[in-house]
Amino acid sequence: MIDARTAVRTERRYEPSSSAPPGLFLLVLNAGALAAGAGAVTFFLREKSPEIGALAAPILGSGAALLAMAAALSAVRGARVRVGPAGIAFEKGDLVRVPWYAVESLRVEGGALVVRGTSSFGAPVSEACNLHTHREAAAAIVAEARERVPAVLLGELPSGLEARAGAGEVVALEPLQIAGRRCAATGKPIAFEADGVACARCERVYLAAARPAACACGADL
């Protein structure tokens, strides 16, 4: 068994690709900023020239609309996703991480791979990885899940969803921590690292004294 505690831990980070043509976001953002600027200038000129002043509202309005469009274009891309030994993590301001042992299901729904489970902080998670804009991440999730927790893969998966070696950026992971967590078999807290063992496949932790022959995920301990 691989000692998950001493092995160097890394995961891969996937940037969503935009479904909009490249550069459209910046173009819309810049046009919005220009219109807002022009609107502000005409607003201040309204006392000298009422004709120019009358243009302020429509110019400001179009600037606001363009900026809102830029925000929508950026939101549609989705969060960055990380995939690795510690599970699936979504970069949503804070990192929302679903460890493999806490993934309940992975299923393709409406053009997205939907990840359902519980975060490392105990909160329910339901996040979608768009198969178009987040294809690399979705493929990596499916490939890792096949190795680690195949039972959570539900339903039909689209053909051609293959993980590409070298896709994503390698980022360092914190060492796996056992102390302070609860034994998956007994529910008892584990006070010291040396008192526990971790499953190399799903990262459930057990008190060494209470560990079963096989982890709940099926891997030998």
Ligand SMILES: [Zn+2]
């Ligand atoms: Zn396991």
